[in-house]
Amino acid sequence: MTVVGHLINGEMRTDAARTQAIFNPSTGEESKQVALASVATVEEAIAAAEQAFPAWRNTPPAKRAQVMFRFKTLLEENSAKICEMIGEEHGKISHDAAGELQRGIENVEYACGAPELLKGEHSRNVGPGIDSWSEFQPLGVVAGITPFNFPAMVPLWMYPMAIVCGNTFILKPSERDPSSTLFIAQLLQEAGLPKGVINVVNGDKEAVDVLLTDSRVKAVSFVGSTPIAEYIYSTANANGKRCQALGGAKNHAIVMQDADMDNAVNQLLGAAFGSSGERCMALSVAVAVGDEAADTLVAKMKAAMAPLKVGAFSNSDNDFGPVITRAHQLKVNGFIDSAEADGATIVVDGRNPVVEGYDDGFFVGATLIDGVTPTMESYQAEIFGPVLQIVRVNTMEEAMKLINDHEYGNGTCIFTRDGEAARYFSDNIQVGMVGINVPLPVPVAYHSFGGWKRSLFGDLHAYGPDAVRFYTKRKTITQRWPSSGVREGVSFAFPS
Secondary structure: OOEEOEEEOOEEEOOOOOEEEEEEOOOOEEEEEEEOOOHHHHHHHHHHHHHHHHHHHOOOHHHHHHHHHHHHHHHHHOHHHHHHHHHHHHOOOHHHHHHHHHHHHHHHHHHOOHHHHOOOEEEEEEEOOEEEEEEEEEOOEEEEEOOOOOOOHHHHHHHHHHHHOOOEEEEEOOOOOOHHHHHHHHHHHHOOOOOOOEEEOOOOHHHHHHHHHOOOEEEEEEEOOHHHHHHHHHHHHHOOOEEEEEOOOOEEEEEOOOOOHHHHHHHHHHHHHHHHHOOOOOEEEEEEEOHHHHHHHHHHHHHHHOOOOEOOOOOOOOOEOOOOOHHHHHHHHHHHHHHHHOOOEEEEOOOOOOOOOOOOOOOOOOEEEEOOOOOOHHHHOOOOOOEEEEEEEOOHHHHHHHHHHOOEEOEEEEEOOOHHHHHHHHHHOOOOEEEEOOOOOOOOOOOOEOOEEOOEEOOOOEOHHHHHHHOEEEEEEEEEOOOOOOOOOOOOOOOO
16 A cells, blocks of 8 residues: 655655555545654654755745746646545545645745845935845744645645745645645655755654754744644744744624625535535634524525535535545534534534445535524534534624634624625724635735634734745844044944
8 A cells, every 4th residue: 555755855755663544535445554754754854954954045036936936837737636636635626626726826926026025125324324224034944734624725825935035844744635745845846946945744743743842943834723723832932933823713704684695695605615614714604684684594595505516526516525534524413413402403404415436435515504502512613514504693793793702713704785884894803814795815825814813823924925024034234334544433322
């Protein structure tokens, strides 16, 4: 059976002392094994990155950008193969995988602007014959720890910007679906990146803890669940590292009485059930303002959900695929069970769908639950599955209070025709990414991604302009060349 290994110092390696099964979520069958890196293997990757850093740091930004231009071309040329790898291990339907990859490529395109992004600032004659400037210098060896739900896109949020800023990088992807991530890193090598600048180590907590505690690693980026994000952030900080740790979400959509209901329904279908709801930006709660709006929304959602198809990644006619593991399938079904036990109404039941020819796949069908209240476990938790819950309130203020009171503050949106309501919502909602009639307000590559509250630990968001700040340290230089023959007296006053 194939064993997925590591990329260290430009060479493929297999550390087979410990392995873990990789499953095809559509069939439920074990398809590969992944090698779990030992402490020694991770330390070897760190050493390779440290050795590569001095030369890469001194490589002109324009030459670093040229590598990214070639990398972008290779990603586009190999897109079909990458999407197939994602489908085989994650279960994502091909059109969804293609969308994920495209958003990753957009971050590579942004990284191609390194010469502009790293120009720094300059002020001439801040004093007599004195010039001052700031420049952005790389940190050194940096690391990224990425989740299963976007094996192509999320790593591309991190290392293209880290690398063009002059750092070397160690990536620890999810051990559940590592093949596409590793293949993409190999394409970066093919694009001309020197050995050791990018390293990939597959593994579990043992590998993660080395990255968090080794003094040679200067910064860590993470995307995953909130409990793990909090652990990553606190451990990295305790070991003197810069850290950005993006955590979980419970994203609400407010549906106002004046909303274009047909448009809202169409938008909610994709935002709630796309990628089987395994997105940190998935809309999992629709807050309907007024019973009339709620009744209309539920009726239209029920009708629109009837033709939705859940099935294998290989059939592009399917709308979404399985969830990642059997354990997660049972967990999602358990949240539906708990909502029903707590008194909510299961309007569309996605438990145990029949997918012909794939009896053992990890499938959960699209599920709609009405009458959910904030005290229910299913409301409070991040379900991370194809489940949309309807909460009924009387006013927009009640809806906003629900969102502002929740521990997560990742993404939200409002469906309305009222510009005043939309403006008030965007000004006062305590969430990091806000959509107005846009259900998945994921920022484009030249902005930055991140939530508020317990959805983000750290001050800087992912990718975009914040990535330059995160992966560099500012140095300010003040320079003076006195005129020849001029001797100045001693001054003990603070310079001004």
